[in-house]
Amino acid sequence: MKYCERCLQPDTRPNAQFTEAGICPACHYFDQLQHVDWQERYEIFEDLLRRYPRKSSQQFDCIIGVSGGKDSTRQALWIREKLGLKPLLACLTYPPQQVTQRGVDNISSLIELGFDVVISAPAPGIWQRSMKEAFLKFTNWARSTELALFSAVPQLAIRYDIPLILWGENPGLQLGDLKTLGNTGYDGNNLRFMNTLSGGSQDWMLEAGFHPKELLPYRYPDPSEFDQAGLQIVYLGWFLGDWSLINNAMYSGLNGLAYRTDSAKNTGDLLGVTSLDEDWVTLNQMIKYYKFGFGRATDYVNEEIRLGRISRDQGIALVEEYDGCCSEEYIESFCHYIGIALEQFWQQVHANVNKDLFEIGADKIIQRRYRVGLGL
Numbered sequence: 001m002k003y004c005e006r007c008l009q010p011d012t013r014p015n016a017q018f019t020e021a022g023i024c025p026a027c028h029y030f031d032q033l034q035h036v037d038w039q040e041r042y043e044i045f046e047d048l049l050r051r052y053p054r055k056s057s058q059q060f061d062c063i064i065g066v067s068g069g070k071d072s073t074r075q076a077l078w079i080r081e082k083l084g085l086k087p088l089l090a091c092l093t094y095p096p097q098q099v100t101q102r103g104v105d106n107i108s109s110l111i112e113l114g115f116d117v118v119i120s121a122p123a124p125g126i127w128q129r130s131m132k133e134a135f136l137k138f139t140n141w142a143r144s145t146e147l148a149l150f151s152a153v154p155q156l157a158i159r160y161d162i163p164l165i166l167w168g169e170n171p172g173l174q175l176g177d178l179k180t181l182g183n184t185g186y187d188g189n190n191l192r193f194m195n196t197l198s199g200g201s202q203d204w205m206l207e208a209g210f211h212p213k214e215l216l217p218y219r220y221p222d223p224s225e226f227d228q229a230g231l232q233i234v235y236l237g238w239f240l241g242d243w244s245l246i247n248n249a250m251y252s253g254l255n256g257l258a259y260r261t262d263s264a265k266n267t268g269d270l271l272g273v274t275s276l277d278e279d280w281v282t283l284n285q286m287i288k289y290y291k292f293g294f295g296r297a298t299d300y301v302n303e304e305i306r307l308g309r310i311s312r313d314q315g316i317a318l319v320e321e322y323d324g325c326c327s328e329e330y331i332e333s334f335c336h337y338i339g340i341a342l343e344q345f346w347q348q349v350h351a352n353v354n355k356d357l358f359e360i361g362a363d364k365i366i367q368r369r370y371r372v373g374l375g376l
């Protein structure tokens, strides 16, 4: 395990490659951003919009997937206030046992701000069962629900006949997932190649006994459907020079978005501005930490180091303290929801801990073998 020379990204992130100088893809991308002509990009965006005029039979210019989080709130407002467009907001909501009151309130605020929102809620029984299957098979409960989250937007775009889909960040550029890079920095039609969505993404669900018809909300439209509907996904993050976790949170907070009020010790979330609408993504961040040696605190800290707001050493202290943090309460409510015992949860997590990076003591406490910022 090696760390980026500049930030605290280890080279264990899947599909990410460091430069020869030992710089991670996100830092490399950040360097390139310093030379971008943002006015030129804005003009490219205007040209793009001219190529997708509102259809005479439609009342919307584009569709934006929203969760009531900081990124989607910022996108929706920017599109309407800056460009004067009328977006349809598409929200795939969680079942009542999963969604937080804060998440519900945040969607309500968007509606109060005057947006048209279409809300879709897949059948809760299949949602719950597929989540359990995914956890037991991959130690990642979100395998099925992410499929639904990603699929809902193009599915609705086809149904409402709105070809232009605006998406937030380009995972190829911002996270260094090279498989999803499109023809240009803003072309999002390659999103289908990301791990969650790529070939045979439903196979494990079919093997688990789900009927293909039950899985319709989990089906990402195939390339021929994209072509037929003329769908174009565009990453909005590519056009916005100040697109970042913290800027988006500030912008959305000023427009009514409610943040988390629990401590970073419960969530590993230093500012409490991510995953506002549910609590179990925090479990996944903890598991990711045990698999790859970096969690949610690392993502925050890296951005802050790049922006020069904290030093690498200050970052190390924060990562040491908060990476992998997850409240017992969230773990208990998750186990209760999918119907497994706490012991089974930990057995499964322990079996998936990366033993090169961590050591599980006799007391079952998991300890780092590596040193944050130095590696192994």
Ligand SMILES: [Zn+2]
Binding pocket: 004, 005, 006, 007, 008, 009, 023, 024, 025, 026, 027, 028
């Ligand atoms: Zn870096």
